[in-house]
Amino acid sequence: MYSYDGQRKKFVFRQFHVEGFVNEYVEQESSADGKTLIFVTDRIENFPEGWRVRETYKIVSQHEYTEVFKVAPKEFELYSESHWKRMK
Secondary structure, X not given: OEEEEOOOOEEEEEXXXXXXXXXXXXXXXXXXXXXXXXXXXXXXXOOOOOOEEEEEEXXXXXXXXXXXXXXXXXXXXXXEEEEEEOOO
């Protein structure tokens, strides 16, 4: 679920997992061309303290994008990478 936080002037992304934890991400930066969006967790519900998660979305074209999911107790490490393409 995406929303815009007018007080922070940033997009917020909430991700709900069947395992019971909820990631609340805050927009960190985007590329000058607007095709790369980076979100880092502001808080994670029901997960061990100290962990962070980063989601990066890169728009490849009108019909495809990549998603990189990294987790970190300290330094971010790749957890998964996906390539999404709309079938025409």
